[in-house]
Amino acid sequence: MAKITVFTSESVCAGHPDKLCDQISDAIVDAALAQDPHSRTGIETVAGANKICLFGEIKSQANIDFKKIAFTTIQRLGYTVPAWGFSQESAFSSDIHEQSSEISLGVEQDDAIGAGDQGMMFGFACNETPELMPLPIRIAHAITEQIDSMREAGKIPWLRPDGKAQVTVRYENGKPIMIEKLVAAVAHDEETSAEKVRLDVIKKIFTPVLKKYKLGLPKDEDMIVNGTGLWYIPGPESDAGLTGRKIVVDTYGGYARVGGGAFSGKDPSKVDRSGAYAARFIAKNIVAAGLADKCEVGLAYVIGQPLPLMQTIETFGTANVSDKALHDFKNKLITTSVQGIVETLDLARPIYSKTAAYGHFGREGFPWEQIVSASS
Numbered sequence: 505m506a507k508i509t510v511f512t513s514e515s516v517c518a519g520h521p522d523k524l525c526d527q528i529s530d531a532i533v534d535a536a537l538a539q540d541p542h543s544r545t546g547i548e549t550v551a552g553a554n555k556i557c558l559f560g561e562i563k564s565q566a567n568i569d570f571k572k573i574a575f576t577t578i579q580r581l582g583y584t585v586p587a588w589g590f591s592q593e594s595a596f597s598s599d600i601h602e603q604s605s606e607i608s609l610g611v612e613q614d615d616a617i618g619a620g621d622q623g624m625m626f627g628f629a630c631n632e633t634p635e636l637m638p639l640p641i642r643i644a645h646a647i648t649e650q651i652d653s654m655r656e657a658g659k660i661p662w663l664r665p666d667g668k669a670q671v672t673v674r675y676e677n678g679k680p681i682m683i684e685k686l687v688a689a690v691a692h693d694e695e696t697s698a699e700k701v702r703l704d705v706i707k708k709i710f711t712p713v714l715k716k717y718k719l720g721l722p723k724d725e726d727m728i729v730n731g732t733g734l735w736y737i738p739g740p741e742s743d744a745g746l747t748g749r750k751i752v753v754d755t756y757g758g759y760a761r762v763g764g765g766a767f768s769g770k771d772p773s774k775v776d777r778s779g780a781y782a783a784r785f786i787a788k789n790i791v792a793a794g795l796a797d798k799c800e801v802g803l804a805y806v807i808g809q810p811l812p813l814m815q816t817i818e819t820f821g822t823a824n825v826s827d828k829a830l831h832d833f834k835n836k837l838i839t840t841s842v843q844g845i846v847e848t849l850d851l852a853r854p855i856y857s858k859t860a861a862y863g864h865f866g867r868e869g870f871p872w873e874q875i876v877s878a879s880s
Contacts, residue, residue: 510684512672513640513757515648517690518861519581519665519738521745525549526754526860528556528577529747529769534854535573537771539566541852547600547769549574549747551740553589558598560769570598582655582665589741617843619775619805621765624814627783628760628865629791630798632680633717636791637866639680641757644671645862646713651690651705652861660704664691666738683719685726686710691738702729754864755780760800768860772851775805775842779812781872782845784865786834790817792875795830797822803840810841837876 516523529547536543543564550557556574575592586593629636647669655663670687673680688705706727714721721727739745748766752758765776772778783801790799796819804814817830825833834840838848846852849871859870867873 506676507678509675509678510672511638511640511675511759512670512685513638513644513759514668514670515641515644515753515757515862516669516750517648517665517667518652519583520668520750521551521666521740521743522747522749523745523861524578524581524583524739525551525745525747526750526768527581527857528558528574529560530856530860531573531577532558532562532568532570533769533771533856535568536562536564536566537852537856538854539568540564543771544773545769545771546774547747549745549769551590551745553741553744555595555597555740557596558600560600561602562600563602570600571596583739588664588737588739590739617773617841617846618808618810619773619779619842621774621776622804622806623764623776623779624802624804625763625765625775625779625783626755626761626803627780627785627787627801628756628799629784629787631791633866635866636788638756638759639717640671640673641753641759641863642866643673643683643713643717643719644669644757645866646716647671647686647688647709649862650709650713651688654708660708662692662696662701662704664693664736664738666691666742683714683722685722685728687728687731689730689735691735694736698730698733702727705729756865761802767864768856772846773842775803778842778845778849778851779803779805779840781849781851781864781870782838782840785849785872785874786817786837788873789837789875790819790830790833793833795819795823795825795833801834805842810843812840815840 528549532547533545545562547560579592583591632639633642651667654660667690672685674682674684692701747769751766767777770777783803787799787801790796798820800818802816803812805812
């Protein structure tokens with residue numbers, strides 16, 4: 505008898521308040537690394553009604569215009585109308601300070617990079633999609649990216665920044681068989697009716713995304729657009745934003761375990777970021793090599809120490825080789841010291857702004873997404 509289960513994941517648009525904050529924080533990281541690859545950053549952004557605030561720490565030789573970066577990002581994301589209660593005219597403040605000497609001491613050692621903090625990280629991969637990601641989060645990200653693409657190209661002129669998507673997938677014996685429910689929330693202008701919003705979202709957003717993945721739409725009553733009916737005011741005026749508040753969206757949509765820290769605003773000495781990227785790199789390559797259908801890699805570090813205290817590989821009974829063979833594969837693939845990760849994945853460079861929307865995993869162009877031969 506077939507076992508039927510369902511699983512739901514969500515994504516948010518680039519203009520969502522939390523993602524806006526992530527992108528500002530990561531734009532600062534990139535600006536620092538572009539001038540000084542040894543920069544150390546821990547940047548937190550807060551966005552509220554008509555105000556943007558920066559907090560955190562930095563150690564860098566870079567000359568950074570924090571205000572310019574913040575407002576360039578705000579404008580790029582479409583917040584250009586002061587009447588929305590958040591724009592390039594909003595109030596700005598910065599309380600970014602020099603990095604703690606205690607943290608700096610732990611990171612900058614004579615012979616190796618120590619972890620910038622303690623914590624545990626998880627990486628995951630499975631063969632449900634070409635990207636080796638769980639289907640629910642992959643479809644959710646594709647929908648929010650399509651929403652933003654339609655707005656930026658002017659193909660849905662009534663769209664405003666901000667939005668969300670939620671996808672429920674039905675599984676049979678652990679294999680995805682159909683999209684059971686689709687949910688989207690999109691901000692729009694006052695002249696556009698709720699009926700037109702719904703029809704346009706189904707036709708121009710849901711349909712092309714599911715067609716790409718060779719999936720059909722769910723029943724009409726199982727597609728919900730703007731559950732409250734109308735949504736005019738986007739962004740921080742309606743809901744404050746904060747860096748690092750979307751770590752489930754950033755990772756695997758709840759399908760796999762989540763580590764203890766967020767990614768955005770942090771340089772790669774922070775294992776919250778680099779350790780999670782290494783764990784995904786290992787898991788993805790294990791699945792890509794056909795060693796398992798599903799894989800979760802766990803790493804744990806302590807501040808000031810270069811090597812992880814924990815290294816685990818869980819394949820949920822899908823492995824085609826022994827545990828020893830899996831760990832041997834991992835060891836040939838990458839050294840999981842902080843320095844080994846940074847060097848192997850070439851992380852001390854400005855590549856992080858693009859990570860801060862539509863998830864950090866399952867997208868081309870990032871070094872931790874590369875499929876390589878562990879024997880080379």
